[in-house]
Amino acid sequence: MKPTREQIRRAYIDACYHEIDALKPGNVHRFADGHKMSAAQFFDSAQASATPIADPELAIGARILAAIRATRQKVETNTNLGIVLLCAPLAQAAERGGADLRANLDAVLALLDVEDARNAFAAIVLAQPGGLGSATRHDVAEEPAVTLLEAMREAADRDMIGRQYATGFADIFSGGFAAHAAAVQAGEEQMWPVVFVYLHYLSAFADSHIARKFGAARAEATRKKAAHILERVHALKDGTEREKLLLAFDAELKHDGINPGTSADLTVATLFALQLNLVLHIP
Template identity: 65%
Template structure:
């Protein structure tokens, strides 16, 4: 089945909304603002970026740049750079219409060229992500010299989003999707499957955004704390008790200015991939 542009656009918006509606400690959500941002900015960002994300006339780089520009125009801050870097290749792969989305994704990533690199570098500069700094190799402030995939490979040892490009999004397909599916099978409902995906990423990997802004030690301390929180949440059945525990952790992180933004980005991408795969397979069943 070939997904329509509207199906892809709607799946993207739904994934963004589902993530912001989940109580994700340290990140922005409907339960609490944070880091001088609020939930409405993320809802607005999802809406205005959904057009470029799903535009079949644009390349991956062009979609990312157009979506970042639309977001900056609407909310005046960076709410979704990481989300776009992950979701646009997924959107492009889904448009191929086969049942093996990860195989289609591999083809999408292999076809990225210098034009994509140039557009993504421009998008990153426009978004002005916190803690980016400079690098000695393939700095976004310079004219690109390699394909986007090569640029991501150079950053993959220090950035979880770049790592997805060189591992064919393995942490999403083998990790995030698996955790989401397991939560559904356990009869978790409402926001909880999304919360478990977020806590999976936060407890298994030092968050790249925290590393950039606060250093590796703080990122590892946050990972360990999330690991303990996750273990406790699994053992609690009452939703309100879970919320109390997560809100306390949320306040603790935000008081220190700690924002696990990369874990949130990976969560959106996992939710988006799940929705796209469901649409592809559901279409085959009903064809």
């Protein structure tokens, strides 16, 4: 089935909302704000950015820039740059219809051009993500000389979002999907499949946002702690006890200013891709 613009827009909003509804340690969620941001700002950002994300008239780079402009007009802070960078290609991939979202995504990534890079770079500069710094090659503050895919490939060894572009979103279609499926098959309900997706990313990879702001060692230490927390959450069956454990970890991370933003971005993209897959397979 070829999804409608409204189905894609709705799938994006649902993915953003479900992610904020889940207790994700260190990140903003409905249980606790943090990092001078609120859950309400993320809900507003989802609504503001949804229309350009799902606009079939816009190229991927143009969607990214329009979504960030709309977000900044609404909340005046960077709430969703990573989400938008990941979800714009997924939206365009879904518009191709058929049953294979991943193959569609490979096709749209291959068609990215320098104009996509120009618009995406402008969006990144506008969003002002924390710890961005500068790059020796393909710096976002400069005029791009390569396609967006080539620029992302250049960043792939230090940035998980760049890595997704370079690998056809392999971490999402493999690890993210598997973490969600395992949680559902284990009988997890409500927010818990989303929590397990988030903890999968946080425990499997050193979070790029943490690494940019605090260095690789701190990102790796957080990853190891998250792996320990994930084991304990699996062992606990009582939801209240799980929440206590996660809220304690959440408070610890926020006290130290640690925000695993990239893990949250990957979680949204995973939920969006799952939703799009469901729509594509509607008879």
